[in-house]
Amino acid sequence: MYSPLIDELMQAFRVLPGVGPKSAQRMAFHLLERDKEGATKLAQALTDAVEGVGRCDCCQTLTEQSLCRICANPRRDSSVVCVVENPSDIIIFEQSGAYQGFYFVLHGHLSPIDGIGPSDLGLDLLESRFSGGDIKEVVLATNSTVEGEATAHYISEIAKSHNILVSKLAQGVPLGGELEYLDGGTLAHAISSRTRVE
Amino acid sequence: MYSPLIDELMQAFRVLPGVGPKSAQRMAFHLLERDKEGATKLAQALTDAVEGVGRCDCCQTLTEQSLCRICANPRRDSSVVCVVENPSDIIIFEQSGAYQGFYFVLHGHLSPIDGIGPSDLGLDLLESRFSGGDIKEVVLATNSTVEGEATAHYISEIAKSHNILVSKLAQGVPLGGELEYLDGGTLAHAISSRTRVE
Known part of the structure; x- marks a missing residue:
């Protein structure tokens, strides 16, 4: 439908999590129409990160x-x-x-x-x-x-x-959480692990 | 918070429409952890498109x-x-x-x-x-x-x-559209431009 380079760019955006065909199209046109500088920066940041980023020798982050x-x-x-x-x-x-x-x-x-x-x-x-x-x-x-x-x-x-x-980590009701939205498993755990109020 | 190259990559993702800090973080970690090849391809596609794509001499697309x-x-x-x-x-x-x-x-x-x-x-x-x-x-x-x-x-x-x-283009009720979800302006236009049923 599009010219080959635009098609390839749209395909390439699909590697991102949560990006489907419509979002990929929107991203490609947005960058090519309104932010070529941002696109160049993104390409450079991707290349730098892929080449430069590895894992910590101690904690693997x-x-x-x-x-x-x-x-x-x-x-x-x-x-x-x-x-x-x-x-x-x-x-x-x-x-x-x-x-x-x-x-x-x-x-x-x-x-x-x-x-x-x-x-x-x-x-x-x-x-x-x-x-x-x-x-x-x-x-x-x-x-x-x-x-x-x-x-x-x-x-x-x-x-x-x-x-x-x-x-x-302790398990139970999250702070600020409403019981109405809590799942049964979490509530069961919070009941059996209830703490004493002094 | 992160190392400089990862920070820069997250910032660079923010140029995309609809991508906030959380999505940018998710995209950066996804590519660096699970799809470095996809990241390289995306960088290449961006560079190629920025350099290669221009406007049609006749219709400007x-x-x-x-x-x-x-x-x-x-x-x-x-x-x-x-x-x-x-x-x-x-x-x-x-x-x-x-x-x-x-x-x-x-x-x-x-x-x-x-x-x-x-x-x-x-x-x-x-x-x-x-x-x-x-x-x-x-x-x-x-x-x-x-x-x-x-x-x-x-x-x-x-x-x-x-x-x-x-x-x-003709204006009116979209095909398959339910009247319940139609805005007043569109409906007013559809009424005043109503067509005769033969």
Whole structure:
């Protein structure tokens, strides 16, 4: 329908999450009609990031240095490590301001059916950090899914074998949440784990 | 919060229409974690399109050739030209299958307050096509907005001065549309322009 270069650009936009044919068309025409400079900058930023960004040697998060900013910060609490599935999870923790320790990013979860085993998640690297002796506690913050829970269980076994305290995030009613919109599973958990009001 | 290259990539995604900070973060992490190849392809497609795509010499639509596919097609009806605001409008016409003439793309509408006058829309080029003598009818298909209607009126005056028939798209109830969801203005127009049932 369009000329080949425009068709290719629309196809290329489809790699982005949540972008269908209509959005891809809108993006392509928007850039070509109104923001060629922005398009050039985006192309450059993509190339730079693809070439420059790798994984932190210590926590596996995405960074262009060998150590990410958090792992390179000597004022963080080196006795705690929090295990998360995705680099973006770190942001939520940092925004909360309630955590001062280090992180470890799995980039997914154990999934035998997809051929994703412990070494694909870098669990050998995590275990070598456990062996280092600095870490006293590991906070498991994988997603609340079957695969996330299974991965957390697997890591807790490794941690226990190194005599490291294992904890996980509290589950229950979210702050500001209305009970009306809560699912039954969460409510059941919040009831059975109810805390005493002094 | 992130490393500089990732920050820059997120900022760069913000040039896309409808992409806010959260979507930009999701896009950046998706590509860096799961589809570096797609990111490279997108960067290449952007560069190619920015460099290669220009405007058709005849109708001003976006194309990398000097004449777009439609203008270069000798089997189209050269006696009719349809004036639209955006290149994407052409697609809707072509999909309808009900139009065989040529197009002219304004890339916007007259807007004195933004300093957009007739020459910015290429109306001198359109007038030179009117002078050519081939065109017998111009179909005005600018958007149904105040600026779109004003632009259509301006073009109709030029066309009339060249003794060219001027028409515009019929307005009324959309096919398959439910009256319940129709705005009052459209319904008022549909009533006053009601057609006789034979």
